[in-house]
Amino acid sequence: MAINKQLKQKMYVPMFLAVLLAVFCSTALYADQVRTGIVQQSLGRDFGILVGDVIEHYYIVQVPAEYSLTPASLPPNGELDYWLLLLDSDYELISESAGLRQYRLHFTFQTFYAPLDVRALATPPLTVSFNAGVKTEQLTIPAWNFTMSPLKEIAPRGVAKDSNQNAFMKADLPPSTIPTRDLQQQIWILAITLLVLAILWLSLKGYLFALTRSPFQQAYHQVKKLRKHPNDESAFNQALQSVHRAFNRLAGHALFAHQTDQFIDKHKEFSGYQDQIDSFYQLSTEALYSEQKVASEKDFDQLLKLCKQLAGAEKLALKKS
Amino acid sequence: MSNVAENSENLLTDWHQKAITLQKNINQTILGQEHIIDLMVVSIFCRGHILLEGDVGVGKTTLLRATAESLGGNFERIEGTIDLMPHDLVYYTHIANDGKPAVSEGPLLKHGENLSIFFFNEINRARPQVHSLLLRVMAERSVSAFNKTFFFPHLQVFADRNRIEKDETFELPAAARDRFMMELHIKQPTAEAQLKELMFNTRYYDADKLIDSADKAVLPFHQLNDIAVAIQSYIHSSDTIQDYGLHLCQALRKPQDYGIQISDIDTEKLVLGGMGPRGISYLARSARAHAWLNQRNSVTPEDFHAVIRAISKHRIFINPVYNYNGEAIIEELISGVLNTIPSP
Numbered sequence: 001m002a003i004n005k006q007l008k009q010k011m012y013v014p015m016f017l018a019v020l021l022a023v024f025c026s027t028a029l030y031a032d033q034v035r036t037g038i039v040q041q042s043l044g045r046d047f048g049i050l051v052g053d054v055i056e057h058y059y060i061v062q063v064p065a066e067y068s069l070t071p072a073s074l075p076p077n078g079e080l081d082y083w084l085l086l087l088d089s090d091y092e093l094i095s096e097s098a099g100l101r102q103y104r105l106h107f108t109f110q111t112f113y114a115p116l117d118v119r120a121l122a123t124p125p126l127t128v129s130f131n132a133g134v135k136t137e138q139l140t141i142p143a144w145n146f147t148m149s150p151l152k153e154i155a156p157r158g159v160a161k162d163s164n165q166n167a168f169m170k171a172d173l174p175p176s177t178i179p180t181r182d183l184q185q186q187i188w189i190l191a192i193t194l195l196v197l198a199i200l201w202l203s204l205k206g207y208l209f210a211l212t213r214s215p216f217q218q219a220y221h222q223v224k225k226l227r228k229h230p231n232d233e234s235a236f237n238q239a240l241q242s243v244h245r246a247f248n249r250l251a252g253h254a255l256f257a258h259q260t261d262q263f264i265d266k267h268k269e270f271s272g273y274q275d276q277i278d279s280f281y282q283l284s285t286e287a288l289y290s291e292q293k294v295a296s297e298k299d300f301d302q303l304l305k306l307c308k309q310l311a312g313a314e315k316l317a318l319k320k321s
Numbered sequence: 322m323s324n325v326a327e328n329s330e331n332l333l334t335d336w337h338q339k340a341i342t343l344q345k346n347i348n349q350t351i352l353g354q355e356h357i358i359d360l361m362v363v364s365i366f367c368r369g370h371i372l373l374e375g376d377v378g379v380g381k382t383t384l385l386r387a388t389a390e391s392l393g394g395n396f397e398r399i400e401g402t403i404d405l406m407p408h409d410l411v412y413y414t415h416i417a418n419d420g421k422p423a424v425s426e427g428p429l430l431k432h433g434e435n436l437s438i439f440f441f442n443e444i445n446r447a448r449p450q451v452h453s454l455l456l457r458v459m460a461e462r463s464v465s466a467f468n469k470t471f472f473f474p475h476l477q478v479f480a481d482r483n484r485i486e487k488d489e490t491f492e493l494p495a496a497a498r499d500r501f502m503m504e505l506h507i508k509q510p511t512a513e514a515q516l517k518e519l520m521f522n523t524r525y526y527d528a529d530k531l532i533d534s535a536d537k538a539v540l541p542f543h544q545l546n547d548i549a550v551a552i553q554s555y556i557h558s559s560d561t562i563q564d565y566g567l568h569l570c571q572a573l574r575k576p577q578d579y580g581i582q583i584s585d586i587d588t589e590k591l592v593l594g595g596m597g598p599r600g601i602s603y604l605a606r607s608a609r610a611h612a613w614l615n616q617r618n619s620v621t622p623e624d625f626h627a628v629i630r631a632i633s634k635h636r637i638f639i640n641p642v643y644n645y646n647g648e649a650i651i652e653e654l655i656s657g658v659l660n661t662i663p664s665p
Contacts (some may be wrong), residue, residue: 241665250323253660258623288561290619293524 036063036130036137039102046146054087055123055146060094061139062102066132069093069103073129078108080124083113091128105141114150122146215246216311223307226299236295239303240284246307252313257281269317276306324552329551336548340366340614342539343391350387350535351380352519353510359614360505360631361388366579366610368549369502369603370459372444372493379509381481383528385440393538394437396477397428401447403489407454410467429464429471436473437542441468441480445490452497475543476484502603503628504541504635549610556609557619565664566608566625570601572658574634581657586643586650595637604632623665630655 001206040060049055063069072090088108095102109123126141154169200210213221222242229235246256251263260278264271283302337596340362347358357373364371365388373381389396399410402453410429419421429439441447441455443603455478458464482493482502498504510516517527524534572579573596584590596604608624615624632653637651 237665244663244665248663254663255621256626258626258665284665285619285621289559289621290557290617291559 006215020022024081036067036139038139038141042117043144046144047149048145049111049148050151051112051148053111055111057105057107057109057141057144059105059107059122059141060102061105061128062100063130063139064132064135065096067099067101067130067135067137070129070131070134070136073127075107075126079180080109081087083121084112084123085110085112107141109150113148115150116154117149118149120147166263214311214314215249216243216307216314219243219246219305220311222309223300223303227297227304229232230295230300233295236287236299239300240287243280243303243307244284246310257285267317269313270310271311273306273309280306329555333548333551333555337613337616339540340523342536345538346391346536347384347387348533351384353512353515354380354384354507357384357505357507358388360503360628363607363614363628365392365477365545365611366549366552367502367603367606368477368611369547369607370500371480372501372504373479373481373507374484374497374504375481375507376485376509377483379507381507382442382531385479385481387532387535388478389438389440390532391539392437392477392542393435393443393540395432395435396440397431397436398442399428400442400651401441401443401445401451401653403446405447405653407449407450410451411464429458429473430466431544434472435543437475437477439473439476439478441478443482445482445493446481447491449491449494452491452493456500458499459497462526462571472565475547475657493647498635499597499599501635502607503631506634534605552610552613553606555618556612558605558609559619560663562620562622565622565662566605566620567601568662569625569629569658570573570595570596570604570633572662573637573654576654579658579661581654581655581661582648589656590640591643591650591654593638593640597636600633600636604629607632625657629659 038059040061042058044056069091071091074091075086077088080086082231086107089107091107092104093101094104105128107126111117113121121208122143122145125143128139128141130137130139193299199208205219219242223239226235226239226242244255247263250267253261255263257278260274260281264274264277270277280303283293283299287295287299293299343365344358344362344605347361348355351358361371361384371385373385386398399405408427410427412424412427412430414422414424439458444452444455454464458473459477459478462474462476463470465471478501482490484506484527510519525531554580559585569578574592574594576592577582581588604625605620608620609630611624611627612618612620617624633655634651637654639647643650
């Protein structure tokens with residue numbers, strides 16, 4: 001028995017050594033050949049998916065270190081099926097250690113399947129390639145099975161109760177309102193302040209009174225201001241411009257010398273001043289187009305007189321009407 | 322005033338009389354087209370080419386013939402046909418008196434530098450190949466043939482086309498239309514008296530006799546180029562009128578920038594192109610010539626108003642969406658521009 005026990009003990013030692021060697025060898029072999037595959041995945045809920053839902057899948061895959069992902073092998077965005085859309089696919093290298101690389105793959109799908117009852121469906125398998133020089137390794141992302149649920153019941157009660165087709169539809173959600181009660185008071189105060197300031201500015205600048213004046217009254221005041229600079233060549237041109245503006249405003253369009261007859265036909269109140277109007281246009285032509293006129297105070301006076309006469313005629317016509 | 326300025330003023334005064342004579346002479350032959358004749362005279366004194374467009378039988382050809390005869394100089398005429406080729410304008414082949422085949426100079430080259438008017442009748446019946454030869458003749462007043470270049474310094478091209486008939490016709494390309502200084506639209510007179518005159522006065526029955534009855538060569542045509550230059554340098558254009566002219570052209574190109582509104586039209590998308598540098602230069606030149614014909618020394622807005630339609634209408638290219646009523650829309654656009662842009 002003792003001999004037998006000794007013999008057994010002698011046999012155990014080489015067996016233990018053989019097992020140790022085998023374990024060591026297999027570990028070394030494994031270190032040389034890292035297996036390409038999915039090491040982790042996050043696929044989300046595989047039930048209760050509704051039409052229009054966005055499905056996001058994350059995979060962490062590993063490959064031997066010399067392999068790198070071929071970006072062109074990622075499935076292109078677009079329709080995978082008549083009901084399934086691949087919205088996006090991207091990748092990221094998340095770790096790189098001796099002998100091993102890990103990538104995170106991210107696929108975003110959107111389903112447009114509208115089932116009438118709970119329906120089992122599956123995303124198609126997708127293939128991604130990794131290459132190391134001329135060597136290529138392919139990894140298949142397996143199909144993902146899930147069930148889709150309907151949005152509405154098959155036979156809505158609304159149909160049975162009445163023939164109103166709207167019964168199929170759910171009632172509109174009431175719009176969510178933003179409380180503005182507190183702001184209203186501030187807005188009113190701001191608006192009134194701005195209005196008062198605008199009126200104040202218009203009246204200080206004289207524009208408020210100008211609005212109530214006739215075009216020729218306005219021109220009269222502008223010419224009167226410009227008359228204070230008779231030696232300034234541009235002052236007379238500006239004065240002419242003011243009177244032209246008055247004519248244009250009243251005519252409703254740009255009025256020129258050859259159109260004065262039509263203007264007077266329309267505005268009979270000025271028919272007594274045809275000669276004065278014609279001589280104004282003549283004066284304007286000499287000063288602005290022929291550039292042969294040196295303006296004098298007399299010319300300013302002519303403009304002032306014309307503006308006064310025409311403003312008076314306009315006022316009279318308004319009173320009569 | 323210096324002697325040179327005085328001489329040029331006297332010369333232009335003499336020529337003004339001649340221009341009036343020319344105008345009267347054409348008006349005696351053609352009834353009820355005073356405005357068109359005014360514009361033609363403007364164009365003659367700018368040395369610009371003219372394209373007449375109008376209905377059938379309104380007197381386009383007679384008007385152009387009468388103008389050509391009144392101007393004097395050598396006059397050539399060709400009919401636009403579908404089989405007309407560019408070489409038909411340059412040379413023709415025939416059997417000479419000695420019985421041998423011969424090549425002779427065609428209508429363009431026959432008179433050399435003395436060619437004054439080249440009248441192209443029914444221009445839209447000719448093919449685009451002929452239009453392209455005409456492009457060079459009009460723009461450069463020269464043509465290359467027989468290994469040399471022929472120049473026509475006094476040449477003015479008059480062309481007409483029928484606006485009703487469109488079968489077997491070739492629309493003039495934009496580039497060819499742009500080379501015509503003016504495109505004039507002839508309508509029949511509307512005054513009853515004038516229509517009765519045209520109807521019953523035997524004088525208007527025979528166009529050849531009618532043209533023969535008018536005075537011929539009332540102007541020394543070979544001096545027209547110099548006079549045209551003198552007019553352009555003598556007539557003054559102030560800064561104010563220059564601004565006005567420029568804004569008119571810009572408003573025709575970009576009406577939306579000037580707030581021009583046309584009913585049912587999106588003015589932002591209306592104009593595709595037009596009134597390029599050649600067009601705006603023609604507008605200024607014709608405004609100066611118009612001022613001179615009206616005995617003024619400076620250009621006024623009235624001058625632009627008188628010529629702008631004839632100068633710009635065929636140069637404005639609108640979005641094809643609006644082609645269904647293109648002519649009326651362009652007319653409305655021009656009116657809108659004239660009514661909106663003030664001066665000063």
